[in-house]
Amino acid sequence: MSQSYLMPTYNRQPISFVRGQGSWLYTADDTPYLDALTGIAVCGLGHCQPDITRAIQEQAATLVHTSNLYGIDWQERAGESLCIAAGMDNVFFANSGAEANEAALKLARLFAHNKGLKRPKVIVMEKSFHGRTLLTVSATANPKAREGFFTLDDDFIRVPFGDVAAIEQAAKDHEDICAIFLEPIQGEGGLNTAANGFDFLDEVAALCDSHDWLYMLDEVQTGNGRTGKPFAYQYSQSKPDVLTTAKGLGNGFPVGACMVRGRAASLFSAGSHGSTYGGTPLASRVVHTVYELLTGDVMANAVREGDFIRQALTDELGAQGVSSRGAGMMIGIVLPETADCSALVDIARDEQKLIINITGNHVVRLLPTLNIQRNESEQIAERLINTIRSANIL
Ligand SMILES: Cc1ncc(COP(=O)(O)O)c(C=O)c1O
Structure with missing residues (x-):
């Protein structure tokens, strides 16, 4: 061509x-x-x-899309298998990793709003990658991805990956922190693991607890069995409030998910977030099949x-x-x-x-x-x- x-x-x-x-x-x-x-x-x-191909073929011949205005049985079933494997309470289905992360970052803002914070900030890591929408690219570290887009830099504080002291310092320097958002292993940024491995996650969780911040993990790349557990955080002793995933969730079919637990589970209500395509019967049946196979x-x-x-x-x-x-x-x-x-x-x-x-x-x-x-x-x-x-x- x-x-x-x-x-x-x-x-x-x-x-x-x-x-x-x-x-x-x-x-x-x-x-x-x-x-x-x-x-x-x-x-x-x-x-x-073959099982995923069959699920796609059968569902494509049965029902591809209705709307989230109606009950979607496959979405309920996919939600159940995913939340049980992830140890989370509820899920919102989106269509990509960036969309799942956008939902997580909106949850952090709602959390801040409910606490009466005026200018909420989320702590993110150096060398992070969270996606290409305006909010997720602002959370992303890669200069090439950010250049020219007037990224929302006042909304994020960036610290070195694995550096607890830097997070503690940020807590002293800034007032309106509402959440920490990070990847358990940084995929795009260099396959980086923290020096103390998954113990870093426990340290972050403890800091979130003591400061009343949401503990949010981006498992778009590390999730769905990639690291040998359904989710990489399961190598640690603590649990996130918000957990996102995509990539392996659909084994090639585009789908993403933002999961919540405990105090994060009551933030979204009817009308506060949505997606035309998120969790169609077709996408949901694929997710359900992936979790049967995993x-x-x-x-x-x-x-x-x-x-x-x-x-x-x-x-x-x-x-x-x-x-x-x-x-x-x-x-x-x-x-x-x-x-x-x-x-x-x-x-x-x-x-x-x-x-x-x-x-x-x-x-x-x-x-x-x-x-x-x-x-x-x-x-x-x-x-x-x-x-x-x-x-x-x-
Ligand atoms: C950790 C992480 N978060 C978010 C994304 C963005 O996902 P998507 O390209 O599906 O929007 C990626 C993609 O590489 C990723 O690795």
């Missing part, structure tokens, strides 16, 4: 796929590529998972295979300064900061037929399927080692 009518919002790679199956993507000439990215943590149960065995597999891939990489390249971080199937292979990683994605794709991504300049991000088979994990490790060797950057 000579001319594209699409807005140039993406630097697209010179490849496109026409079909997918499990951990594999295929080009038009039927060349298989091993997908270690799954649409950026979306198709966790594999491309075209068994303890699948999540145990994600942990086992994630550990295997990390171990294989560090066994082979650890002596040359390569380390790993993450949890379950959210894997960061950390190369030395001096390594020039600019060619890795192309080498992996063109020479090794492996789909990967680089985040934070020197971290190879792997987000493979949760139900991957051992021989596929072996191939991811082998193809990535070959890629790094071929780039000659260590």
Whole structure:
């Protein structure tokens, strides 16, 4: 095609796929590529998972959309399975991660309003990513995403990820703080984990308790089994007031969710928030099916295979300064900061037929399927080692 009518919002790679199956993507000439990215943590149960395909086909032939003006049985059922897995009370269904996060940030404002705060502020983290709507991009740290949009900077206070002292200092410096919003593991910002791991979440929860702030987690990327638990916060001892998710929630079907618990559950009322498409019978049936498939065995597999891939990489390249971080199937292979990683994605794709991504300049991000088979994990490790060797950057 000579001319594209699409807005140039993406630097697209010179490849496109026409079909997918499990951990594999295929080009038009039927060349298989091993997908270690799954649409950026979306198709966790594999491309075209047969039960999900069947659910979509059956529901598309039965009822796609009515309206949230009416009862939607599949939405009730999806809400029940999601809230039980997440340990939350209620859910609002949206269509994307940004929309789910927009709902969370609106909840924080309502919470502040009810407390009589005049200029509410939410504490967010450096290197965070929360989406592209005006409020969520204002919460996002990435300068490239924010540039030129007159972001709502007075509404957020930014602290280093994992830095409790900085949060305590913010509490002293600012009056109208109403919430903290963070990712348990930062996906877009570099696959960052806090120095004390998930204990950081407990420290944040305790601070929220003592200051009467809402404790809000963005699990758009870490949720739905990605880290080996339904939600990554379940590795900690505390529970958020507000929890958002998307990506793996629909295994490729666009859907997002904002969940609430306890004091956050009574903030929205009829008319205070809504969405034409949120929680259609079709989207909800997909969510329900995803949660039927997301068994303890699948999540145990994600942990086992994630550990295997990390171990294989560090066994082979650890002596040359390569380390790993993450949890379950959210894997960061950390190369030395001096390594020039600019060619890795192309080498992996063109020479090794492996789909990967680089985040934070020197971290190879792997987000493979949760139900991957051992021989596929072996191939991811082998193809990535070959890629790094071929780039000659260590
Ligand atoms: C942690 C996190 N929050 C929010 C989003 C935005 O989600 P969406 O692109 O579905 O709006 C993303 C997307 O990468 C994400 O990783």
